[in-house]
Amino acid sequence: MKQYLSGDEAFAAGIRLARPEVVSAYPITPQTIVVERLSDMVEDGSLDAEFIHVESEHVMMNANRSTALPWNIYGDQRDSLALLDTGWIQAYAENAQEALDLALMSYYIAEKKDVSTPFMVNLDGFILTHTYEEVDVPEQADADRFLPKYETENCFDFEHPKNMAFSAGPDTNYIFKYKEHAALLRAVPVIAEAEEKFALIFGRKYTGLIDTYNTEDADYILITLGTIAGLSREIADKLRAEGKKVGVLRIRYMRPFPTVEIAEAVKNAKAVAVLEKDISFGAAGTVYTNVTSALQQAGLNIPAYNFIGGLGGRNISHADITDIFEKTEHGTERVNFIGIEVQK
């Protein structure tokens, strides 16, 4: 059924369809609306779940928001990108439909026994969380066909007692860390499997860790993530019409990272740009660092330029994206801040 929903509302609708038994939530702008809708659903009985204010999740929606100081509630990606090393799967949605669909798929992937890894779905604060658009909300029966009921051995059972949340010293700790790493890598085929099953039931197809647009023959490729990929494709179309061979690569998953997939998609490009709403102070944008590592691991020596934009919710305009393609073609500093001339 088609409904006119914001990203926040679409995600809440997806969660209802996934039938979680426990919702642990705390409202913080710009995700407050998700918590409000979920508590309405628990209240009116359409979601049969315990609603609690504790923090132990296996699926988490993060409304991307700037981090203090200075105080700012608007969207950028510094919050989630700073958490890449914490052991979560990280996906980034581009629109409200993908947000809802990821709500369902995230449970499927996180709950697979081989994976058993928490899943973070990122929605650009305000630009996605507060923007309304038409969303196809699946039927509960189809959602149930897609998502099996969660079964786990990790529960309290007096017949078969076990120790949980214990400490692990130097003798075993490294094994846990290796297992976390291995489980994240095992998520790659499970993501593909989830998307295949999802397409069969709901008819919507997703493309795994990355989403490419006109990259096959592109000389210059803009790599980015989240909602700004849409405007990037629109500008790429305009430049194509002027004869420029440009393409866009949207990263859908930052963890597991598409190391091989990115290198394969850009291997014939003359240069690439990485646009992100993040800066790791004293280094570069974190997405850029991950992308250049992927290029190096594949033995590709392609110039890569980093463009930092949208910090603290600042608008990224048509002209900004056009300028990125221009600078990527003609060469520029390795790390560039949109709107700021960097002092050498």
Next chain:
Amino acid sequence: MKEILWLGRGGQGAFTAAKLLGAAYAAKSEDSYSLAFPSFGPERRGAPVRAFTKLDAKPILDRSETELADYIVILDETLFSTGLSKLLKPGGKIIVNTKSDKPEWVAFDGDTLAKNLRLPVVNTVMLGALSGVSDVVSVSDLETAIDGYLSPKIREKNKQAVAQAAEEVRS
């Protein structure tokens, strides 16, 4: 793409109008798409707020704030400034809730109509006026959206507001 910029004050329902317009347009056919969003940030009653509706025959990828609008709808006359014309596309129109006629805008006395209908705010009245001036959506499209997204007890009054405003602004 048609772009509508809404100017109002916190509490006047400018964003609700933007959203109803987007929902009405998107529901028209398989090939009609829309985005509706408020000016982002903390909301304060009485403070100037902006809202945006984008309408197109293909999926809308550009989520940035409108730089050039086809229509600017102003719910509170005091929010008008001459600089607003720079935000209009050629041939674009500014529709103002006002009792005074001026060459730079299309005047519509939304306050009086809202008062007659005992509506506390002018958002759906001005939405009807936009429909009458622009034909971006019909009154019946808007009525369907009101049925879908406003609470039952305020639907009839708001449907009346849309229909009457569209008719008055045309005459």
